[in-house]
Amino acid sequence: MVENEGLQRYVAHAILWIGIAIVAFPVYLAFVASTQDNAAIANGHMSLLPGGHFIETYYKTLFVGSSGTTREPVGTMLLNSLIMALSIALGKIAISILSAYAIVFFRFPFRMTVFWIIFITLMLPVEVRIYPTYKIAADLNLLDSYSGLALPLIASATATLLFRQFFMTVPDELLEASRIDGAGPFRFFKDTLLPLSRTNMAALFVILFIYGWNQYLWPLLITTRDDMQTIQVGIRKMIVTSDALTEWPVVMATSILAMLPPVLVVIVMQKLFVRGLVETEK
């Protein structure tokens, strides 16, 4: 580490503060807007200090909703998004850790073929296969359901790959010691591999939760009922109003609310997340 002295340090800090301001100002503005009167925003006389409508706007957003556009309170959307993001994150982790376990620790015919098939799906994200995926979901009666929201996004080559790389660094002797200790494949997985993957799982959970939370295109296609909307879709719907004034305080409050869960997840999992990315000792 270079020891920065005097002026140099102040300059560095000033640059960092400017960076923080650039990133944080829009968020602050959104919060301020959410506490103001809609008329004030609409005619361009918005104050840069929080207004007096905080409780009113947030109550309306969470429990009543914007009557003209989404017709559902944001509380419902938050719940929908939460269920979807959690199902995607947990589902992906569960499926990938199992498939990686099979690929790394078992010898079966076409093992590498299976691995490459999983690998190739990296090239086929939802956007590319959206029509066939929609068709399948529709045929399986998954439209307007939580399983329809989550299932097609659960299969993940990235997570499988990550677990595979991690499992390959687990020394063979550990498996052998387990075998001598009388632990079968299931026990080895449960007692040794899962605890060792804890930090990796946490890191993946953060990434995948945010991935699931930010989904827009798929929920837009698969849900038509108002009470199945996710929050990302809802925000967009609130803004586009053809014959009425956009309720900006509600939109901004929704945006703030939409940001909170990922932020919370990152804050809560931060320690594990960083360890999961840098941990090398086994």
Added chain:
Amino acid sequence: MAGVTLRNVRKTYPGGVDAIKGVDFEVGDGQFCVLVGPSGCGKSTLLRMVAGLETITSGEIDIGGRVVNQVEPADRDIAMVFQNYALYPHMSVYNNMAYGLRNRGMAKPEIDKRVREAAQILEIGPMLDRKPKQLSGGQRQRVAMGRAIVRQPKVFLFDEPLSNLDAKLRIAMRVEIRKLQRRLNTTSIYVTHDQLEAMTLADVLVVMNGGVVEQIGNPLDIYQKPATTFVASFIGAPPMNLTPFKPGDASVPVPGNTGGILGVRPEDLTLTTGSAPDGGVRYDLTVEAIERVGAETFVYGSRNGAKDAVAVSAKPGELPPGEIIVRLPGQAAPAIGERIVAVAPRDKLHIFGTDGRNRIEL
């Protein structure tokens, strides 16, 4: 308590590589058997076959009167200590030792009793709640041994357990392993590439090379009467001086001399000004290098007029052609470049056939 018997055990890998080419030996009840050989000689593979971690291509492995070829490692009643210890990193020392017992459904009080007993024997009692990464190498080694002890198995298997320790600790642990094995009187098979470990630990020494057993026996017997040039150069440090001789070579006192290889251990050579003792051997050397290690001195000399001598094909510690090592007690040594004469009496000579086998008794 049980012995281990290997009958014509072979291992061929799917690629067609013969790792083990037919091995027979027997380890008696309570004996300490050491498999020694250079890396790649198949000693670890053989141990892993006994453990059940490698399949057996043909032949039989018998533990305590039961052929275990098809038995799972957990059911063979063995315990293994690995080179890298293979401790479960996320479990405490206590749980590392208790894990195997829990998997067998042993009652909690019995597990507790056994773990505490083992911890006391190995002096790791205060560390039971720590995680392996909070321990030093030597302590991890003890935990790995503890994990083996609590099982009270018929056979201990050690796969180069001391290679990851520093030299001083290795010597201390070596003595401890030996004491522990004597105390528990459990049949043990120990793999190492370190001939010193092999010599000091073994009741039965098995010297392996290229997937076959070169010689089996008591360590000192093997040292005194190596069966092949490979064993001769592998056991003992510095290695035995091996020099090929032609049929009828008058300097080698063999009856009916048909050519072969002559071996003399460095410590059996003495410097003299006279001629060789009756029936002994004499080397005229020019001193090339000197190594003083305190209690003894190694003199590396090249044989006068033998610069073009043929090397003997015994791999480990192979000497350059015509080079002879003489081990002298103390620190006095000739100067570099000095011409010296080294002699060995007849009863210290080892004579092998030209192929390095067929030891001929004088």
